[in-house]
Amino acid sequence: MEPVKLVYPVEGGDLIEAGEASSKMKMTLKKLGLPPDVIRRASICMYEGEINMVIHADGGRAEVDVGMDEIVIRMIDQGPGIPDVGKAMEEGFSTAGDMARDLGFGAGMGLPNMKRYSDDMSIETKVGTGTTVTIRIKI
Amino acid sequence: MNLSEVRETLKAEVLYGEDKLDREVTSACGSDFMSDVLAYVKNQALLLTGLVNPQVVRTADMMDMKCVVFVRGKHPDGNVLALARERDMVVMSTPMRMYDACGRLYSRGLRGEE
Numbered sequence: 001m002e003p004v005k006l007v008y009p010v011e012g013g014d015l016i017e018a019g020e021a022s023s024k025m026k027m028t029l030k031k032l033g034l035p036p037d038v039i040r041r042a043s044i045c046m047y048e049g050e051i052n053m054v055i056h057a058d059g060g061r062a063e064v065d066v067g068m069d070e071i072v073i074r075m076i077d078q079g080p081g082i083p084d085v086g087k088a089m090e091e092g093f094s095t096a097g098d099m100a101r102d103l104g105f106g107a108g109m110g111l112p113n114m115k116r117y118s119d120d121m122s123i124e125t126k127v128g129t130g131t132t133v134t135i136r137i138k139i
Numbered sequence: 140m141n142l143s144e145v146r147e148t149l150k151a152e153v154l155y156g157e158d159k160l161d162r163e164v165t166s167a168c169g170s171d172f173m174s175d176v177l178a179y180v181k182n183q184a185l186l187l188t189g190l191v192n193p194q195v196v197r198t199a200d201m202m203d204m205k206c207v208v209f210v211r212g213k214h215p216d217g218n219v220l221a222l223a224r225e226r227d228m229v230v231m232s233t234p235m236r237m238y239d240a241c242g243r244l245y246s247r248g249l250r251g252e253e
Contacts, residue, residue, distance in 0.1 A: 015194075016192060016193055016194070017193070018194070019193075019194065019197035019201075022197075022201065023197065023200065026200075026201070036203065040201070040202065040203055043201045044177050044201050044202070047177070047197065047198075047201050048174070048177065051194075102192075103173070103190070103192050103194045104171060104172050104173030104174070104176075104188075104190050104192075104194055104195065104198070105172075105173055105174055105194070107172050107174045107175065108174075109172075109174030109175065109177070109178050110174060112178070113174060113177050113178050116178065
């Protein structure tokens with residue numbers, strides 16, 4: 001399979017509609033014929049990342065590279081950045097507001113879930129500048 | 140258990156997917172926290188929830204689930220049903236509360252973690 005690069009804008013502001021980019025990616029990965037568990041793990045990671053992006057950073061974009069051996073998903077935003085990454089990685093820690101909670105998120109599980117389902121996750125973040133979360137999933 | 144038995148057990152109304160009730164489900168989960176569903180669910184095909192918004196359907200879709208059951212007689216709006224239709228997902232509504240709905244399915248053999 002030739003490497004495939006996919007780019008999805010993530011609209012900010014509308015948490016009710018968040019998740020469209022992840023849905024589109026999932027459909028494309030299915031068309032590419034990847035194994036179902038790989039598709040599921042990639043979709044969950046991107047979905048949690050997308051929700052985070054809408055809650056905290058007013059959107060951004062997702063870049064997805066599908067190669068021979070792995071899928072690399074980069075969630076890139078120009079949001080407020082994460083002041084304490086260690087804290088943000090703790091299950092149960094959240095700075096999300098009531099809107100997120102009303103929709104079933106904001107329980108401090110987003111980043112931990114992304115780590116749980118990926119083979120590798122790294123976070124580059126600078127307060128006031130933005131955050132890039134990179135997730136690798138082996139095929 | 141197939142979805143027709145789920146409907147009967149929960150005295151549920153089918154809001155979408157009347158023609159898909161022969162689908163088999165082997166496990167289920169009940170939660171109002173979508174991140175918990177995303178964290179702990181493995182190969183579960185049925186989601187029971189009291190939350191009514193499009194993210195319920197999106198979450199179930201990410202997990203490859205086949206059916207969402209809204210408890211406490213809740214009905215989603217047309218947008219949620221349209222999303223479920225697009226994703227080929229059966230939607231039901233039961234008058235039962237979460238605890239009772241989960242208990243009845245469990246006692247008829249539909250379990251959580253495999």
